[in-house]
Amino acid sequence: MIHIFSERCIGCKLCERACLFGGITVSGKTPMLTDQCTGCGVCITVCPKQALAAAEHKEVLQHSNLDAYRGILIIAEQREGVLHTVSCELTAAARQLADQRGTQVSAALLGQGISGLAERLVAHGADTVYIADAPFLQRYRTLPYSRILSSLIAELRPEIVLCGATTIGRDLAPRLANHFRTGLTADCTGLAIDRDGTLLQTRPAFGGNIMATITTPRHRPQMATVRPGVLQPQPVRSGSGVIVPLTVTEEPSDDAVQILKTMPKDKPAVSLEQAQVIVAGGRGLGDGKNFTLLQELAQVLNAEIGASRGAVDLGWIGHEHQVGQTGKTVRPKIYIACGISGAVQHLAGMQASDIIIAINNDPYAPIFQTAHFGLVGDVHVIVPELIHQLRQ
Numbered sequence: 001m002i003h004i005f006s007e008r009c010i011g012c013k014l015c016e017r018a019c020l021f022g023g024i025t026v027s028g029k030t031p032m033l034t035d036q037c038t039g040c041g042v043c044i045t046v047c048p049k050q051a052l053a054a055a056e057h058k059e060v061l062q063h064s065n066l067d068a069y070r071g072i073l074i075i076a077e078q079r080e081g082v083l084h085t086v087s088c089e090l091t092a093a094a095r096q097l098a099d100q101r102g103t104q105v106s107a108a109l110l111g112q113g114i115s116g117l118a119e120r121l122v123a124h125g126a127d128t129v130y131i132a133d134a135p136f137l138q139r140y141r142t143l144p145y146s147r148i149l150s151s152l153i154a155e156l157r158p159e160i161v162l163c164g165a166t167t168i169g170r171d172l173a174p175r176l177a178n179h180f181r182t183g184l185t186a187d188c189t190g191l192a193i194d195r196d197g198t199l200l201q202t203r204p205a206f207g208g209n210i211m212a213t214i215t216t217p218r219h220r221p222q223m224a225t226v227r228p229g230v231l232q233p234q235p236v237r238s239g240s241g242v243i244v245p246l247t248v249t250e251e252p253s254d255d256a257v258q259i260l261k262t263m264p265k266d267k268p269a270v271s272l273e274q275a276q277v278i279v280a281g282g283r284g285l286g287d288g289k290n291f292t293l294l295q296e297l298a299q300v301l302n303a304e305i306g307a308s309r310g311a312v313d314l315g316w317i318g319h320e321h322q323v324g325q326t327g328k329t330v331r332p333k334i335y336i337a338c339g340i341s342g343a344v345q346h347l348a349g350m351q352a353s354d355i356i357i358a359i360n361n362d363p364y365a366p367i368f369q370t371a372h373f374g375l376v377g378d379v380h381v382i383v384p385e386l387i388h389q390l391r392q
């Protein structure tokens with residue numbers, strides 16, 4: 001039931017003290033199970049050296065020598081031959097982490113007819129791009145993609161694996177993490193690395209009321225997903241990289257799920273993620289009808305309309321306009337927040353905007369701590385004046 005890796009034991013006897021049944025004794029640096037062991041697993045959780053493991057995890061732990069893992073692997077993503085922007089954002093972020101750690105960045109890209117996309121990943125910082133190019137990989141399917149990526153990860157042993165928090169990434173990453181019995185932090189808003197290579201994965205927690213930094217200290221690879229638009233895109237570099245084609249073959253099990261038909265999604269009426277300027281309204285507008293005022297301002301500025309969840313929940317505007325933790329993540333050049341208090345969940349979706357202008361009649365509203373420019377006053381007075389001035 002319990003497997004002992006004696007060579008890892010330091011003789012601290014924590015397991016012996018933690019066991020309520022007298023199930024383990026430690027002599028010097030040699031732990032031994034007794035007949036009293038019930039297999040409850042408590043000793044596994046207290047052992048600081050991973051010298052104890054449940055028998056079914058034995059194989060995973062045998063390979064969990066943390067020092068054997070090096071480098072960062074990005075799971076890049078394409079649809080219809082178009083590279084997803086999050087793949088470039090992740091590669092650029094990985095480059096910075098890898099430079100601090102003195103290690104390499106690899107990217108894996110699966111699909112059909114996609115070899116031409118590898119150069120873009122190199123330009124964003126990848127040292128090596130692994131390409132699996134085959135007809136059966138044309139469209140994303142969980143089983144073949146996770147099978148191929150699992151064997152690539154097993155071979156490369158990257159210290160860190162990063163994935164976009166997209167529909168595909170959210171399907172793929174948990175499967176890979178489960179395969180390697182490692183941790184996964186979903187929807188990170190920040191990544192950093194410490195001196196011993198621990199990935200510091202920051203994300204909102206407890207309903208967005210705190211920012212938690214999560215680590216995976218005892219397992220490798222360390223895995224995280226990051227939402228598109230959250231990481232700062234970096235300028236394209238002129239470095240060189242190696243492109244490695246992978247030999248892949250289809251397996252009968254890949255057909256467990258077949259794609260019968262695909263239909264293009266209707267183009268969204270609101271494209272907040274691409275907008276250069278966003279005028280967003282909150283509960284401070286006082287009434288849903290007052291969004292017409294913001295629409296007027298948006299027209300003058302050629303902007304899109306955003307909203308706080310407060311305004312969306314009141315039914316003043318559709319959810320497709322919501323910005324924030326449970327809405328969209330945006331990064332426009334200018335974000336004008338009108339009658340929005342600046343709750344942490346709203347900030348999570350817009351604080352990376354280049355310039356934030358806040359209009360609020362409460363000088364102590366939290367939004368002013370994030371805004372680059374603040375206008376204290378009634379939104380119904382300031383916005384018409386703004387429109388007037390801009391039209392002139």
Ligand SMILES: Cc1cc2nc3c(=O)[nH]c(=O)nc-3n(C[C@H](O)[C@H](O)[C@H](O)COP(=O)(O)OP(=O)(O)OC[C@H]3O[C@@H](n4cnc5c(N)ncnc54)[C@H](O)[C@@H]3O)c2cc1C
Binds near residue numbers: 310326342379
């Ligand atoms: C799990 C979870 C997820 C969430 N996700 C999101 C999310 O994705 N996006 C989001 O926005 N929120 C989200 N929220 C809700 C968030 O906590 C806030 O409740 C919400 O952002 C508040 O919206 P608001 O700023 O419009 O309203 P309020 O907090 O009520 O703020 C209204 C502001 O308008 C100002 N005001 C009032 N009258 C005027 C006036 N005449 N002129 C100028 N200013 C005026 C007030 O001073 C006030 O600051 C989430 C909450 C939870 C728990």
Ligand code: SF4
Binds near residue numbers: 002023039043
């Ligand atoms: S598995 Fe439970 S009973 Fe067995 S040695 Fe560990 S703590 Fe004791």
Ligand code: SF4
Binds near residue numbers: 012014031
């Ligand atoms: S807790 Fe782990 S390292 Fe410490 S004595 Fe027990 S098996 Fe050995």
